[in-house]
Amino acid sequence: MHTYHAETVVEQDGRLVLRGVPFPKGERVDVVVMPSREAPDAAEDEAWRRLAIESFFRGDNPNDAAYDTL
Numbered sequence: 001m002h003t004y005h006a007e008t009v010v011e012q013d014g015r016l017v018l019r020g021v022p023f024p025k026g027e028r029v030d031v032v033v034m035p036s037r038e039a040p041d042a043a044e045d046e047a048w049r050r051l052a053i054e055s056f057f058r059g060d061n062p063n064d065a066a067y068d069t070l
Contacts, residue, residue: 007036 006018016033023029037046 002022004022006021008016008018010016021029
């Protein structure tokens with residue numbers, strides 16, 4: 001399966017427009033839409049997730065086996 005990544009901006013009326021996609025006219029395609037990783041909120045969310053994980057493991061004691069198996 002070939003995939004194609006593109007970024008675009010949602011228009012005023014909620015439409016998305018993709019131009020120059022590398023698929024033949026009439027080909028059926030699946031479309032997945034998600035916020036851009038470059039979006040300010042996405043970057044902030046990722047920073048908080050990373051901080052939480054790092055903080056959790058920073059306090060990990062090798063003698064504490066509570067989280068060795070989940």
